[in-house]
Amino acid sequence: DIQMTQSPSSLSASAGDRVTITCRTSQSIYSYLNWYQQKPGKAPKLLIFGASNLQSGVPSRFSGSGSGTDFTLTISSLQPEDFAAYYCQQSHSVPWTFGQGTKVEIK
Amino acid sequence: EVQLVESGGGLVQPGGSLRLSCVASGFTFNNYWMSWVRQAPGKGLEWVANIKQDGSEEYFVASVRGRFTFSRDNAKNSLYLQMSSLRAEDTALYYCARLSEFQPYYYAMDVWGQGTTVTVSS
Numbered sequence: 001d002i003q004m005t006q007s008p009s010s011l012s013a014s015a016g017d018r019v020t021i022t023c024r025t026s027q028s029i030y031s032y033l034n035w036y037q038q039k040p041g042k043a044p045k046l047l048i049f050g051a052s053n054l055q056s057g058v059p060s061r062f063s064g065s066g067s068g069t070d071f072t073l074t075i076s077s078l079q080p081e082d083f084a085a086y087y088c089q090q091s092h093s094v095p096w097t098f099g100q101g102t103k104v105e106i107k
Numbered sequence: 108e109v110q111l112v113e114s115g116g117g118l119v120q121p122g123g124s125l126r127l128s129c130v131a132s133g134f135t136f137n138n139y140w141m142s143w144v145r146q147a148p149g150k151g152l153e154w155v156a157n158i159k160q161d162g163s164e165e166y167f168v169a170s171v172r173g174r175f176t177f178s179r180d181n182a183k184n185s186l187y188l189q190m191s192s193l194r195a196e197d198t199a200l201y202y203c204a205r206l207s208e209f210q211p212y213y214y215a216m217d218v219w220g221q222g223t224t225v226t227v228s229s
Binding site: 031036045087089091 | 157
């Protein structure tokens with residue numbers, strides 16, 4: 001199985017900050033990497049597919065990059081509605097796996 | 108409106124069975140692979156299974172092999188998860204999700220239901 005390691009597991013930031021979350025995989029997954037946002041009590045929401053492609057309707061302050069084993073989700077200017085948990089997920093091979101999540105909290 | 112609605116969750120004893128349903132609306136259900144994803148209380152997301160448009164292929168996490176059965180009824184726009192031999196570690200919020208192929212072989216879960224809760228406890 002492909003192991004996913006997200007870091008940090010949590011972070012505190014202020015509105016307007018630039019935030020970066022990383023996801024490392026145990027083997028190359030090319031660009032088969034998706035990012036999801038989950039707010040408390042809500043279902044996950046797709047943000048980024050194929051490592052760097054912004055899902056329709058997602059604000060442009062979100063961006064993804066990387067390929068192979070190292071990936072990054074960046075929020076260029078954190079907004080109040082962005083405080084949530086973020087998960088990476090690989091779709092390269094079954095079993096699909098998620099990172100353990102990164103909780104973005106208000107500083 | 109594109110929507111997925113799960114149902115069928117509840118409290119069940121260890122070793123028991125439960126059938127979850129997911130009804131789709133607002134899109135052509137039989138055009139899409141579908142997924143089940145679960146989330147244990149206070150924990151992260153765990154992929155459970157993918158089911159092909161016609162139900163002819165399925166892929167699932169090893170921990171449910173021989174205990175969970177996946178099916179769909181495209182005439183009813185419905186996805187099913189038959190769970191048996193349930194264990195405490197199956198306790199979770201179960202989501203169904205639509206799989207979209209954004210580029211060839213690039214799949215992601217782009218529509219999610221609200222989830223249905225399964226609690227396995229005596």
